[in-house]
Amino acid sequence: MFVAVASFVRAETPVRVVSVNVCTDQLLQLLAQPAQIASLSPLARDPRSSKLAQEAGAYPQNDGKAESIALQEPDLIVTGLYTAKATTEMLRSLGHRVEIFPPAYSLDEARDAIARMGGLLGPEAQSRADSLLAAFDSRLEALKATPGPRPRVAFYYALGNTAGSKSLAGDMMAAAGLTNIAIELNRPYGGALPLEQLILTDPDLILTGQPYDAPARATDLLDHPVLKATGTLREIKSGASWLCGTPFVLDAVEELVTLRLDWSARQ
Amino acid sequence: MKPLLALSALTAALFLASLLIGYSPIPLGTALAALFGAGDPLNAMVMQDIRLPRALLAALVGAALGMSGAAMQGFLRNPLAEPGLIGVSASAALGAVLALQTGLAAAYALALPLTALAFAFGAVLLVVLLAGPRGASLTLILAGIAISALAGALTSLTLNLSPNPYAASEIIFWMMGSVADRSMSHVWLAAPLILGGLGLLLTLRGGLDALTLGEDAAHSLGVSLGSIRTRLLIGSAAAIGAATAVTGAVGFVGLVVPHILRPLVGHMPSRLLPASALGGAAMLLAADIATRLILPERDLKLGVLMAIVGAPLFLHLIYKTRREIG
Numbered sequence: 198m199f200v201a202v203a204s205f206v207r208a209e210t211p212v213r214v215v216s217v218n219v220c221t222d223q224l225l226q227l228l229a230q231p232a233q234i235a236s237l238s239p240l241a242r243d244p245r246s247s248k249l250a251q252e253a254g255a256y257p258q259n260d261g262k263a264e265s266i267a268l269q270e271p272d273l274i275v276t277g278l279y280t281a282k283a284t285t286e287m288l289r290s291l292g293h294r295v296e297i298f299p300p301a302y303s304l305d306e307a308r309d310a311i312a313r314m315g316g317l318l319g320p321e322a323q324s325r326a327d328s329l330l331a332a333f334d335s336r337l338e339a340l341k342a343t344p345g346p347r348p349r350v351a352f353y354y355a356l357g358n359t360a361g362s363k364s365l366a367g368d369m370m371a372a373a374g375l376t377n378i379a380i381e382l383n384r385p386y387g388g389a390l391p392l393e394q395l396i397l398t399d400p401d402l403i404l405t406g407q408p409y410d411a412p413a414r415a416t417d418l419l420d421h422p423v424l425k426a427t428g429t430l431r432e433i434k435s436g437a438s439w440l441c442g443t444p445f446v447l448d449a450v451e452e453l454v455t456l457r458l459d460w461s462a463r464q
Numbered sequence: 465m466k467p468l469l470a471l472s473a474l475t476a477a478l479f480l481a482s483l484l485i486g487y488s489p490i491p492l493g494t495a496l497a498a499l500f501g502a503g504d505p506l507n508a509m510v511m512q513d514i515r516l517p518r519a520l521l522a523a524l525v526g527a528a529l530g531m532s533g534a535a536m537q538g539f540l541r542n543p544l545a546e547p548g549l550i551g552v553s554a555s556a557a558l559g560a561v562l563a564l565q566t567g568l569a570a571a572y573a574l575a576l577p578l579t580a581l582a583f584a585f586g587a588v589l590l591v592v593l594l595a596g597p598r599g600a601s602l603t604l605i606l607a608g609i610a611i612s613a614l615a616g617a618l619t620s621l622t623l624n625l626s627p628n629p630y631a632a633s634e635i636i637f638w639m640m641g642s643v644a645d646r647s648m649s650h651v652w653l654a655a656p657l658i659l660g661g662l663g664l665l666l667t668l669r670g671g672l673d674a675l676t677l678g679e680d681a682a683h684s685l686g687v688s689l690g691s692i693r694t695r696l697l698i699g700s701a702a703a704i705g706a707a708t709a710v711t712g713a714v715g716f717v718g719l720v721v722p723h724i725l726r727p728l729v730g731h732m733p734s735r736l737l738p739a740s741a742l743g744g745a746a747m748l749l750a751a752d753i754a755t756r757l758i759l760p761e762r763d764l765k766l767g768v769l770m771a772i773v774g775a776p777l778f779l780h781l782i783y784k785t786r787r788e789i790g
Binding site for chain 2: 355356357388389391392393394396397399409410411412413414415416418421422423426427
């Protein structure tokens, strides 16, 4: 009986896992045995998108196309909800096991994703996930307990969008002790915020992402002289930490706490 | 001169309305005081650095497109000649995108309008040479389709190749145009070239009037076709190039405005040129006010509104000239 259970567990532990999404790439890198990883997504080596871009160099890369992924004969494919839906459907219809990780909209959902990936990858990954989560919880507690005043903050990114309170970024801001202006503007899901409305809301801090090397009108808006003139503009350095529900979100929360303390020291 | 006075008043009223209508309600008196830096510094910032450049650009770009359209139509003696339709705006947009994406514009700010100007010049030159002095409609429209398609495709290609993932999303901006969230630096960049181009086009007034009598009559009046053509090329390229470099390609202004104003100024090109500049400014200011009133949070593009007004008129003009097209 014991032998039967052991062999059952072994059969359930996937040995060739393919990831097609930059968020599942990082969860896989954190939790799987290196030998379990068959290939990672094209973005896995992009330092703007992945916190583990450097480490991803050690693994094969796929091109995100159903044809080449099927040829790798994976026994588990992990992907995001919005990553090439047609590809996902094709792989499913070819009889592959595809697990979809929807984007995390809160720190709790980020926790859930870590736990779920651990469960999918077998007992060793499971215990690794458990210890990661324990460390996650205690670090988050410590960050949340940082004292000091709570400034009113706008997170303003490309295309003039602002982060809503009901988003991962909004949850991270709340955990860092920042008051998101999206709440007073009654925009729980964020969205496009006209520049003049942002200015008139008069936030204590305006957070933006790091600029790209090449220009685009979408990101040029962040260089608008008015934003500079407010003197409240701060550039977020931990860009890749914001994208996915991984333990790295706490690096971003920590950067926000540092920004908050720096702001209150200047008051 | 009456139509010009009325148009000036209309443009001035719409300019004021454009300053006073925004995404956030600012009371009239506060807004006007803030425009001159009085009162709450936040309001002053919004009025001086966000709304003022927006209204100025709408007026300048509208004037550039309106007068260029009138001048081209006067020279080619064809009401279908319009910067957007004959591919001049699309070419200017390609030039601007190339200047931005190659980093030329970052190294040397004036490179942005100047590259757009050079591309616009190439397109006007090509169209004028292809269509000939009589401005045959068929050649004009076919050349316009080809130039617009090529310039649009190369603009898309350039933006798709950019390492910035947001670059591809601005294809629509370059094809449809918008004055949203532009700053005073864009105004300083574009205004001198636009005003210079308009000044040059204004010198064509007498020549274009003479040309309405036919080339031979114009020649006997001492009008040089070559000189008119050179000034038209440089003037319209400067105005459209600089305008497109900062606001993208806004279509149909140069078609609609001269068409509406022509009967009001007695079909005289000399009076149509300044009237079309004012009319273009008024039309673009009105369109920009509409983008903020209809879908305030969607950054509706100017070209969308202009096409809704302009495309039916374009069809009407084709219908009227269909005998010539055959």
